[in-house]
Amino acid sequence: MNLDLDFSYQSYEKLLKELIVKKYSNPLIGDVLSPKKLLYLRHDVDTDYIGVIPLATIEHSLGMKSTWYFLPDCPVYNICSNKIQLIIRQLADMGHQIGLHIDATQYENLEEMISFIESYYEFLSSFLPISRTLSFHKPADWLLNDVNIPNWVNAYQKEYYSEVIYVSDSNRREFWKEVRLYTAINENKSLTLLTHPLWWKEASLTSEELFEYTCKILGTNVVEAYLKETCKRYS
Numbered sequence: 001m002n003l004d005l006d007f008s009y010q011s012y013e014k015l016l017k018e019l020i021v022k023k024y025s026n027p028l029i030g031d032v033l034s035p036k037k038l039l040y041l042r043h044d045v046d047t048d049y050i051g052v053i054p055l056a057t058i059e060h061s062l063g064m065k066s067t068w069y070f071l072p073d074c075p076v077y078n079i080c081s082n083k084i085q086l087i088i089r090q091l092a093d094m095g096h097q098i099g100l101h102i103d104a105t106q107y108e109n110l111e112e113m114i115s116f117i118e119s120y121y122e123f124l125s126s127f128l129p130i131s132r133t134l135s136f137h138k139p140a141d142w143l144l145n146d147v148n149i150p151n152w153v154n155a156y157q158k159e160y161y162s163e164v165i166y167v168s169d170s171n172r173r174e175f176w177k178e179v180r181l182y183t184a185i186n187e188n189k190s191l192t193l194l195t196h197p198l199w200w201k202e203a204s205l206t207s208e209e210l211f212e213y214t215c216k217i218l219g220t221n222v223v224e225a226y227l228k229e230t231c232k233r234y235s
Helices: 009-021 049-061 082-093 110-124 179-186 207-218 220-230
Strands: 039-045 067-070 097-102 133-136 165-168 191-195
Touching: 009 049, 039 049, 049 082, 067 082, 067 133, 082 097, 097 110, 165 179, 179 191, 207 220
Parallel strands: 039 067, 039 191, 067 097, 097 133, 165 191
Antiparallel strands: none
């Protein structure tokens, strides 16, 4: 089986419908379930917050739910701003889960990182529906080794990462052309699908078109500098 997809909202909906047909259960990251054919949907909001609601609405229309990870210290958007707070509350109203996306490179050691994570949570959860779940931004290899963050659900814990088929569109990878997605589907294996709102649009764009569009919508100077620094596609 091969799916003819691109980075359009229509293709994302097509993929989810295919997974529904294959009878995947769709828990949130952190839900305690007995082993079965599970689909964990996860999104890291690195840059394009404008693309969050379109993807979330597609999932909601299909009766599906996902976990959305926001950077608490993003140079492109401010999680405390009114527009991001509105997006987060819309997500919660649709039944989605909101967590923190942590850039571990900013900290000297694990203890310092955990201290900052707790400080972020204490502050943000006082006015936003934030759950105690986190993912790592551009994670180093050691962060992919089932790192335990006390009192937190880590999206890279083995039950969501190494013990399932893990599929990602990171760096605009066309994951539907890879064997791992079809291995999960054909062999009835549990699946974690990580996508980033940045890549998905009403119509699929080339990398160059997407760069120009994103800079225009979100602000040229900030986005251009950020993408060149953090994304291989644009470095």
